[in-house]
Amino acid sequence: DTEVTQTPKHLVMGMTNKKSLKCEQHMGHRAMYWYKQKAKKPPELMFVYSYEKLSINESVPSRFSPECPNSSLLNLHLHALQPEDSALYLCASSLQGVPSYEQYFGPGTRLTVT
Amino acid sequence: KQEVTQIPAALSVPEGENLVLNCSFTDSAIYNLQWFRQDPGKGLTSLLLIQSSQREQTSGRLNASLDKSSGRSTLYIAASQPGDSATYLCAVRRMEYGNKLVFGAGTILRVKS
Numbered sequence: 268d269t270e271v272t273q274t275p276k277h278l279v280m281g282m283t284n285k286k287s288l289k290c291e292q293h294m295g296h297r298a299m300y301w302y303k304q305k306a307k308k309p310p311e312l313m314f315v316y317s318y319e320k321l322s323i324n325e326s327v328p329s330r331f332s333p334e335c336p337n338s339s340l341l342n343l344h345l346h347a348l349q350p351e352d353s354a355l356y357l358c359a360s361s362l363q364g365v366p367s368y369e370q371y372f373g374p375g376t377r378l379t380v381t
Numbered sequence: 382k383q384e385v386t387q388i389p390a391a392l393s394v395p396e397g398e399n400l401v402l403n404c405s406f407t408d409s410a411i412y413n414l415q416w417f418r419q420d421p422g423k424g425l426t427s428l429l430l431i432q433s434s435q436r437e438q439t440s441g442r443l444n445a446s447l448d449k450s451s452g453r454s455t456l457y458i459a460a461s462q463p464g465d466s467a468t469y470l471c472a473v474r475r476m477e478y479g480n481k482l483v484f485g486a487g488t489i490l491r492v493k494s
Contacts, residue, residue: 273424309470309484310425323481357424369415370482372425 270294271373273358279379282348288376290341290358299341300359300370301333310357316341317363348380383408383475387485394461395493402456402488404471409449412474415482416445416456419468428469429456461492 271292280286290299298317302310315323316335330352332344341358355375361368384407394400404414413432417425429438429445431454437446444457454471468489472482 271424309472309486310482311484312481315481325481355422359425369427369430371427372417374424375422377422 271358271360271371273356273373273376275376276374277377277379279381280345280348281381282350284348285344285346287345288343288356288358288378290343290373291339292360292371292373293339294360294371295338295362296360296371297338297363298361298368299335300361301341301343302357302359302372304355304357304375306354314343345378348378350380353378353380383411383473383483385471385473385483385485387469387471387488389488390486391489391491393491393493396461396463398461398492400458400461400490402458402469402471402490404454404456404485406452406454406473406483408475409452410475411449414445414447414454414471414473416443416454417470417472419470419487421468425470458490461490463492463494465492466490 274289300315301313303313304310312325313327314333319335330347334342357375358373359370361370386405388403415430416428419425431438431447433449442459447454468487470484470487472484
């Protein structure tokens with residue numbers, strides 16, 4: 268099973284709402300990633316977790332708060348977002364936080380901030 | 382700073398044609414390069430991963446090559462099919478920043494039946 272799942276598929280939220288994105292994998296991978304992709308642009312890295320610890324934060328605004336409760340699950344908590352945060356949010360995982368390993372991506376959550 | 386460029390930005394070919402997509406990167410100090418496919422509004426599907434010590438990788442009708450010293454990779458698609466229509470992205474993993482993939486802007490491929 269080489270699948271990364273993400274829920275929800277679509278999310279519409281107001282600027283005062285609090286919501287969460289969820290990512291799950293059962294491949295035994297120990298590194299998990301959040302990417303943001305704007306329309307017609309390549310994905311941009313936001314966060315990397317390695318062995319459930321945050322290892323990379325690409326200077327992401329604090330209105331995005333990642334959480335890795337266990338090795339299979341990755342959450343992204345959203346609060347007080349701006350309309351420009353509307354994008355496709357992609358989760359990925361790899362066997363370990365070692366560069367030689369392939370990253371597998373989920374289908375993404377399409378977020379619209381109104 | 383690592384920059385990744387993909388040429389062409391868009392490509393339209395008739396079904397059955399062989400084609401080449403190009404990817405170039407400015408910093409040759411990379412761990413590996415990964416080619417992805419993305420259908421509209423969907424996630425990324427990994428196609429091929431080439432380690433820095435390798436010259437090429439093959440999967441079915443796809444062949445990817447890597448020339449690290451010149452900062453170039455090509456993705457060769459043989460006997461293209463309408464189902465190959467998608468955006469193709471290449472991404473490099475820098476030695477300085479191992480877990481970070483730096484993506485090119487992609488090539489939008491359309492295969493006409």
